[in-house]
Amino acid sequence: MPVDFSGVVPELMLAVDRAAGTPLGQQVQEALRTAIRTGRLRSGERLPSTRQLADQLGVSRGLVVSTYEQLLAEGYLVSAVGSGTRVADRVTGDAHPRAAGAGAPPADPGPRPLIDFGYGVPDLRAFPARDWLWALSDAMSALPTAALGDGATEGDDHLRDVLAGYHRRVRAGCADPADTVVVGGFRQGLTFVLGALVAHGIDRIGLEDPGPRYHDRIARRAGLRVSAVPVDSQGVRVDDLHASGARAVLLTPAHHCPTGAVLSPSRRHQLVEWAHRVDGVILEDDYDAEFRYDRQPVGSLQGLAPSHVVALGSVSKTLAPALRIGWVLTPPRFRDAVLAEKALSCRGVPQLDQAALARLIETGRFDRHLRKVRDSYRRRRDALVTAVAEHMAGASITGLDAGHHALLRLPADVDESRVVARAAAAGVAVRGVGDYRVTPDDDGPRRPLPPALVLGFGNVTVSEIRRGVSVLGRLSDPVPAPVPV
């Protein structure tokens, strides 16, 4: 659909060559035809007004008027009262046709799933759009002109203050604004922190296995070797971490990804002890921490050992991934290295969005949003439990204390990948826990994982949950035993 310029004149780069023997009118016509044929100007795009193009090229307005008339007559252009002169439909070419194969867009992924139990997506329909617009506009009206330049590497001072306060107030952490760095979401923060660890001579990191997807690749890319550390119902196994020889570990203590286990108090203490003993660093991915249902929220690990824990937060799960804002609370000794990583990789997080997020949090609108979505996630979680009890007799569901995903453990004789494939064919998107395995750099034996599905319930409605689980129930029949020959 053509963009409405609301009377604003678009720019167009065209040039004429006065030294060439060709008349100027002919040159302008040919330049426009070529721009349209090669796709530089696309169907529906608006041309500058005749007056503006004449000024730009230093030619008479009459010359541009007759050029436009000629191209209108040839069918290259169309014009209508009120919408100016535009490129006609279906006359543009493509200057750079995509070759098949490399560089081509990915193959059509097929129809979108009807019900998507994708992990980690919050309720996008609940995004507090009105509050966000208010915060943006309030922030813009107070933004000093200087703030339109590049901001400080560590991020907006006021937002860092507000985030440190939030971490202390809501996560019982021990945060100092001076050691808070604003980043473009958790993953970006993680790459900066991993780079900082390498700069400090740390060469191996333990990752929860199973654990968040891609973290093994991200860690290797930063120059670290990876150990896979098993997770059980109490969270990461600290004795295995110790045995791995790693001096850093990345954890999801508030709600393990993907099993949903909450790191138990005894494991927390063991971890802190481990960190003191080996001068280790715990990277705390504090995602999902805001959504606790049946018990008191568990405070951030960072509060227990601020000099050994780097806490990473993000609004991707609480507001929306599209905002791309997160933060790193680092022990002072890693601060400069984190900032150096950030300075070399980007010029920062959009300044206006930072100011808007500060407004959202400090005025209580963020907390109000959390209360609202927490209730709706609780209802979805309860619907999931009921649906599983009704449709999947042999399965059990765990990891329900917090967050918006849970682990559906299938009967041992069910083939996880077969269920995933059959569910996809039936319009239900879900991943097996096998997709969350870590690929370590040492090739010690890895425990097999019993079949299970990771069900995100943040962005599906109660009725979608009921329908989706009934489909999964129908498809989760045991793999037939081989017929003896």
Ligand SMILES: Cc1ncc(COP(=O)(O)O)c(C=O)c1O
């Ligand atoms: C385990 C985990 N932590 C944190 C995040 C948030 O990452 P980001 O802030 O880069 O969106 C995600 C996103 O899905 C995640 O899976």
